[in-house]
Amino acid sequence: MEIVILPTPADVGRYAARLVEARVRARPSLVWGLATGSSPTAIYAELAGAVARGLDLTGVRGFALDEYVGISETHPESYARVIRSQVVEPLGLRPENARVPDGRAADLEQAARDYERAIADAGGIDLQILGIGSNGHIGFNEPTSSFASRTRLKTLAPQTRADNARFFDDPADVPTHCLTQGLGTILESREAVLVAQGEAKARAVAAMVEGPVSAMCPGSVLQFHPRAVVVLDEAAASAL
Numbered sequence: 236m237e238i239v240i241l242p243t244p245a246d247v248g249r250y251a252a253r254l255v256e257a258r259v260r261a262r263p264s265l266v267w268g269l270a271t272g273s274s275p276t277a278i279y280a281e282l283a284g285a286v287a288r289g290l291d292l293t294g295v296r297g298f299a300l301d302e303y304v305g306i307s308e309t310h311p312e313s314y315a316r317v318i319r320s321q322v323v324e325p326l327g328l329r330p331e332n333a334r335v336p337d338g339r340a341a342d343l344e345q346a347a348r349d350y351e352r353a354i355a356d357a358g359g360i361d362l363q364i365l366g367i368g369s370n371g372h373i374g375f376n377e378p379t380s381s382f383a384s385r386t387r388l389k390t391l392a393p394q395t396r397a398d399n400a401r402f403f404d405d406p407a408d409v410p411t412h413c414l415t416q417g418l419g420t421i422l423e424s425r426e427a428v429l430v431a432q433g434e435a436k437a438r439a440v441a442a443m444v445e446g447p448v449s450a451m452c453p454g455s456v457l458q459f460h461p462r463a464v465v466v467l468d469e470a471a472a473s474a475l
């Protein structure tokens with residue numbers, strides 16, 4: 236695990252965006268694992284600047300990490316919509332090349348299997364972007380997730396629902412379930428870049444980097460990843 240500590244959240248976004256840009260320039264058909272949440276937004280905003288300067292992402296194929304179950308595609312917090320508004324539209328990915336697990340499918344287990352198959356058919360993920368939850372989750376792999384898990388239906392932890400309540404009008408509106416790539420899926424990415432900013436993430440970051448590898452801190456599985464870079468601002472690194 237390579238740890239990069241930078242002064243500000245903006246520096247974290249810039250650093251990770253440059254890394255993505257370098258990988259796309261080297262491989263224009265990059266298979267890109269996309270995170271949602273607040274952590275990666277600066278990466279996408281920085282990349283929009285690179286696209287304006289001529290970076291071409293039309294050959295890139297994107298796969299989101301996760302999706303809520305049971306909210307409409309037009310809900311502002313549906314990750315399908317977030318990926319469209321933060322990635323596909325500003326960065327010029329082809330909409331058909333940006334996939335999100337189908338949290339509205341009648342058969343969610345089949346939708347999860349289909350998603351794994353689509354990732355495999357694309358040749359696997361070259362570069363996975365990740366954030367980390369305050370309870371150590373990556374994607375929506377909550378504490379006690381299996382290290383071998385694949386894309387599947389999960390129940391959201393009370394802590395995660397409380398953390399994400401700020402994005403919903405009413406805390407009761409936060410979905411209870413999700414589809415998420417598994418820890419096994421994430422570990423198979425060829426490169427993983429996890430970004431974290433702010434003191435609220437400091438404990439989870441310390442457990443991920445310095446703690447024992449444990450299902451109680453799902454991010455700690457990245458200690459087994461052959462090529463993982465963790466990019467932190469000073470506040471997120473403050474408990475290291």
Ligand code: GLP
Pocket residue numbers: 270271272273274275300301365366367368369373374375395399
């Ligand atoms: C969210 C997402 C994760 C994200 C994490 C942290 O709920 N499912 O992919 O990395 O929790 O969120 P944030 O970046 O908003 O702190």
